[in-house]
Amino acid sequence: MCGIFGISGHKEAGWLSYLGLYALQHRGEESAGIVVRDGNKINIHKGMGLVCDVFNENSIKNLKGDTAVGHVRYSTTGSSCVENAQPFCAYHKKINITVAHNGNLTNIAALRQQMEDKGSIFQTSMDSEIIAHLIAAGCRRNIEENIIATMKSVEGAYSLVLMIDDMLVGARDPYGFRPLCLGKFEGAYVLASETSALDLVRAEYVRDIEPGEIVFIRKDKIDSVKPFCENRKAHCIFEYIYFSRPDSNIFGNNVYLCRKRLGENLVSECKLDCDIVMPVPDSGSYAAIGFSEKSKIPFEMGMIRNHYIGRTFIQPFQSVRDFKVRIKLNPIRDALRGKRLAIIEDSIVRGTTTRARVKTLKETGAKELHMCVTCPPIRFPCFYGIDFPTKKELIASEHTVEWIRDFLGLDSLTYLSLEGMLNAMPLPSQDFCAACFTGQYPEKPPKKLSKEILEP
Amino acid sequence: MCGIFGISGHKEAGWLSYLGLYALQHRGEESAGIVVRDGNKINIHKGMGLVCDVFNENSIKNLKGDTAVGHVRYSTTGSSCVENAQPFCAYHKKINITVAHNGNLTNIAALRQQMEDKGSIFQTSMDSEIIAHLIAAGCRRNIEENIIATMKSVEGAYSLVLMIDDMLVGARDPYGFRPLCLGKFEGAYVLASETSALDLVRAEYVRDIEPGEIVFIRKDKIDSVKPFCENRKAHCIFEYIYFSRPDSNIFGNNVYLCRKRLGENLVSECKLDCDIVMPVPDSGSYAAIGFSEKSKIPFEMGMIRNHYIGRTFIQPFQSVRDFKVRIKLNPIRDALRGKRLAIIEDSIVRGTTTRARVKTLKETGAKELHMCVTCPPIRFPCFYGIDFPTKKELIASEHTVEWIRDFLGLDSLTYLSLEGMLNAMPLPSQDFCAACFTGQYPEKPPKKLSKEILEP
């Protein structure tokens, strides 16, 4: 997964991009980068790790210029190395092309082969490098037409922020898989994956970039084109379930309120008789609040999150097991002892971390442990950018709910139904991609890709 | 403030101390250090910054040995430099004396003068160096008697973990200002400021070290002495209000449950007609849950905390104001707009951060902002280790509640009464030091010290 950010026509573009990436950090912890244009000079700073590790006062100072693109990355494919850090930046006939990409292209192999046949070389395995090649290779009358042609040639999921010389470009694929919003700050246009990034730089939310829309921004002038035919939408439902920040609005609606409704909908499906509702922090917290409010079962912060989790935690030698789970969340024994717990979890992927958490909760002396999950079982991989593991590693793909309950060590386990989940969404059901639950992908995935991911 | 940790007779003493300090990080972010004894060799690693910055895999590997003492520090006095990082470590006649101290001694000036008159020199301004001198200077028959004599000669607040050759020592002043607990892990005794440190190393809680008690631990043998006459207790009430972790038990009781009761007690004192109860995260969260449960006003996570707050946030150049407040907490506009909010805050010290928060909340379009504080106004400085600012900087010392309400931009401001606070505590009122609220110090502070702090 990735987070993208762009700003045009602001003299502190570099520093504002740094702030924007800070707000989008949860979308990618592996690498971070910012590219700023200062007159004809391009300033780049990229590195492995968190935003606060990659940038320091000096590197921010060097990011002078008034148009900028930023990126945080969690690799779905490709190896984890600084060469693969985005934004991708290249030159074609003295025109600088900078690409920040969120999503996953599905016809990349074919596109790459075409270009290699014409003699192109590639330094990375990133989608963003392909996009830069396509923009350069186009022989349309102008750069805007080249960009449109590029968007038409790629398939799959993409939200893009581009900087082509002094023009900032925002684009979303016709399905609208990934979010992208437009804001304004002191006269400068801002593009960001989520509105919480606008909040942090104090930009006012203007609107979402629409599915299939491309906006061309030059200083304070913005032009929009919609080169695609009307299409069904396929917003990633997992952005609401888990991925986006609760304080963000995505696809035009608030995430926190949506998660509360998921918790409310769980109440009637679970029919639990419990003493306490508690979340697995932090992502389960908002559904737990909704669950408590609806069910009248008291809400408790049964586990406390340690705010000092370092990036490089040192491995134990032998004595202490499960310490990584326990250093992050510590249960409050005195509040849980002897109680029947309704534990609200946002989702279960592999099940290994959940299992360790349940074990820790049991040791407190809690009487019964019931888990309620705010979505159905995840049974299918994602081709559009969520870095789920392969089918084999998805616990619900291989096992029944009863098997999983037993594996996790729970007294009961309830997944929210597909209807319960869709009903909690702020948009019509048909506007979402819920393929990870249903296996019904919005477009037929290319054979090779699906083979790789579906049959590991 | 500081956090202390010790372990005796475990072959991974250094690594377990690292884990212990990780759990105590909130008690001191300025420096961290661990001293381990490996046969006759003493291994030391200290540094400025957070535990995760000070230690890396290599430094942990070098902390070989089976008895260890660890310390995290937030300087109350003395300059912020690596020379002042604890544990303090010295030698006297080939005996190693290692001292980790939490609290604040009040007769240090007199003690130091006595020792300097005899020719002693000092490298730091830390209480822990004085304690090492006193232990060495004693001419009692054995080291245990020297330690007892040292405890009798110092005044003020101290919880101590010492390592004297292969003996681990834990001690608390007769008032019991600061917490210190005893645990056991795989046969090894563990000492820690809070039980959450025991939880992380998987140590079983045995009991608290009592006020005025000294325990001498050699491998798996523990001896206890109580050399002081029976005394009144004076547990720091602020440990329950704010300082300790909610998942810790201190002074024998759970912090989370205490904070919930503080919230419950606020309900009747506030008499608010509101739509939503929300905390200032994270420290206000537990009282807010109690407040909601008692008042039946729905609980909302009105602000979301960013978990990626770096230690070295880069300063803005000019455009963005209040970014440090906003990067930490972002309000959820859609959940707050048009609502009357009861905001639960643990305490107000200077008032500046609270003011910025209130401003941010107002911008969401909330209709009314009422703040409820889980303790009375803080009017007096602390001589026993809490690093409150001087009297002049305490907002409630200089101003009326009405003035503060207006300064913060609130519709109403309610502080919990002294009775309401004491009534929520798990121990009798007379066992606490609440001097920061009442000005009634358990022992008369030395003139010089009180002059410095009270009249800046």
Add this chain to the structure above:
Amino acid sequence: MCGIFGISGHKEAGWLSYLGLYALQHRGEESAGIVVRDGNKINIHKGMGLVCDVFNENSIKNLKGDTAVGHVRYSTTGSSCVENAQPFCAYHKKINITVAHNGNLTNIAALRQQMEDKGSIFQTSMDSEIIAHLIAAGCRRNIEENIIATMKSVEGAYSLVLMIDDMLVGARDPYGFRPLCLGKFEGAYVLASETSALDLVRAEYVRDIEPGEIVFIRKDKIDSVKPFCENRKAHCIFEYIYFSRPDSNIFGNNVYLCRKRLGENLVSECKLDCDIVMPVPDSGSYAAIGFSEKSKIPFEMGMIRNHYIGRTFIQPFQSVRDFKVRIKLNPIRDALRGKRLAIIEDSIVRGTTTRARVKTLKETGAKELHMCVTCPPIRFPCFYGIDFPTKKELIASEHTVEWIRDFLGLDSLTYLSLEGMLNAMPLPSQDFCAACFTGQYPEKPPKKLSKEILEP
């Protein structure tokens, strides 16, 4: 300027490349990089700074594989940033192309335009990226033919080490501007800019790669092609004068002995009556020894070089002037006071450093200062890889010898004559490029390039 290294078919290829770059460090201090092939995996480590700063134990360990290419760089053109660090590494149809280049191509602008017209994009401004593009773009039957075609299409100076999948390639331009030698170590072929790199890895010197020759190495098999017509040679004479290490053999002959002869030839041209011959260390030392031996004037180390010169010397605030010159070389007053000095300098480029040195020597109380330079005045820029400044900044381009003598503060200044210099060389005069002295470039430089460099 740059240094290049390659090794094929040795299981410690990465570590040996590190050693090789260590020996070639003087050829480029700005950045360093190594690319190793481990089966189908390519391991890359590049960074800004000296070899000892860029690599550490961990990065060397990660450079697993049995074929490797290394590069040290001192940028002649292009900005100084990690993106420009070599070796350049890209992929074309799953074939990895790695390029390490020493020299300067003169028809790069035209080549780049051709490729951009076909849609290629460029990430850097380096010659090595162009070469990778050319190799990929070729549509010959096999990779060897592509490489030959690439060599034929580029003009200017190049010594190259390439790694194309598991094949190591060495190549020199038909003029043979820059050195490149072949060695063998434990059955593995080694390519290096200078023989001192062979010495350090204990490789046996086999022979020089000839001007216009390309060698293809697969494991222990080596094939040579010479696709160019017989050509005049144009070895860079400045490699002997200053650039190469004295313990290296380049162009088949030893540098140290050549420099001694330069000093010997100076004797008859200078006709000095002096008490002492002393070098400006270290590069003038060898000529000074030759001068002393021939003239019978005693040789003294009049200035001592500080071996601890750090890379990041901290700037003075105000008091101390010329400290950068003095920290590097300190004169021995007692050995120079009252003496008439013949100071041997290898060359004078801008003259500023020399001036500071002369001033320092004068302060010792030396009676007369005569400087003898081991080459003629440098009057013309270099198009073939030596990073001389532009014409305006070359002191001898703008001023007479008498003006320079006065500017430097000398009693006399003698440059070795062109004949004196050529006569000291181990190869015929017509085999050298001495254009920086004569302005007679071996091939006509492209108008654009010469305009930029000649008329700044």
Add this chain to the structure above:
Amino acid sequence: MCGIFGISGHKEAGWLSYLGLYALQHRGEESAGIVVRDGNKINIHKGMGLVCDVFNENSIKNLKGDTAVGHVRYSTTGSSCVENAQPFCAYHKKINITVAHNGNLTNIAALRQQMEDKGSIFQTSMDSEIIAHLIAAGCRRNIEENIIATMKSVEGAYSLVLMIDDMLVGARDPYGFRPLCLGKFEGAYVLASETSALDLVRAEYVRDIEPGEIVFIRKDKIDSVKPFCENRKAHCIFEYIYFSRPDSNIFGNNVYLCRKRLGENLVSECKLDCDIVMPVPDSGSYAAIGFSEKSKIPFEMGMIRNHYIGRTFIQPFQSVRDFKVRIKLNPIRDALRGKRLAIIEDSIVRGTTTRARVKTLKETGAKELHMCVTCPPIRFPCFYGIDFPTKKELIASEHTVEWIRDFLGLDSLTYLSLEGMLNAMPLPSQDFCAACFTGQYPEKPPKKLSKEILEP
């Protein structure tokens, strides 16, 4: 061994100390530190490693103040850790005592016991901490008298720079084992181990601090006392042979010229018939020049020193042997092949490095290898600060010259005679300590110390 530096009354005292330590780096590479007094504030920066690694622009900026003391350390005793980095800095009755020490005290055990009996504690095993204790413990009328009393109570070798509040103090033991000189720069007095440190800060040499002298400096006022009876001198002869910089004057005379004379004196003792005289660089270079001049045998730089030797050279995995020797010095084959070499070495301690060098030289095809050493065999350990190994590890202590010649693989080996060495010195023989050659120590070493060192 150590280097010390001090400056009083200059507003850039911290930065000048940094320069001074840079010039004294050869006297200690293990740790470095500077303490500066800024009004009543003491600024300290110390660390492990070279001066250029320990200090950066930021740390220099923080070293504000006008009186400073600096130290570089190569530990003779005590473990290598940052706690042992000097200057040592402590407080006694608000008086700051800062100590920088070069040398080795011989009665430290007794002194420490006395102080521990009175209750003192020690944080390090350094002589400088003892000295600080002694100064503080003194109960004389004033600080000057305390310092005098301290000097009288310690035995062994010491050159000291102290800062006691705003007073700078320089002192040497009555034997004058270690050098210490006085300079002046822009009105400020400067103290330094060697004159090359004065040169670098542009200070004018005033005079040496005399053996047994103490100077008290307050701003620009200097007072001298000589509290000791007239004593024999015992200047360390090894400072001239090897330790000091050639561009320094120590004990009032130039080191370079002395080393040249050592080389001259070798000629008559060796009676060699050789083709070439060459040094083992750099320390043997000056004697080799003297040898060549006297013997008329041509001088050659037969081996070239690599100036990029990093501090942290990465260990080879297996293939390459002796690389540490070869990376430092590379022989010039073409200059040595078939030649009879007279190799000038300053001294031989363990013999292992020399052996590797000789092996490398043999591989060049040199015909004969004759080694001439500029001092007699080192047979006895040093109690006064030179970190020779124990007796057992000194090759000449255990073996005959013939055995050593064979071990080193030489055709002949000649050590300069005691008379030849003393005769080259600029001062009378009786003014030197040559105990490492003769075993005749100036004062009887304490039994315990000699036992430890002499019989390992």
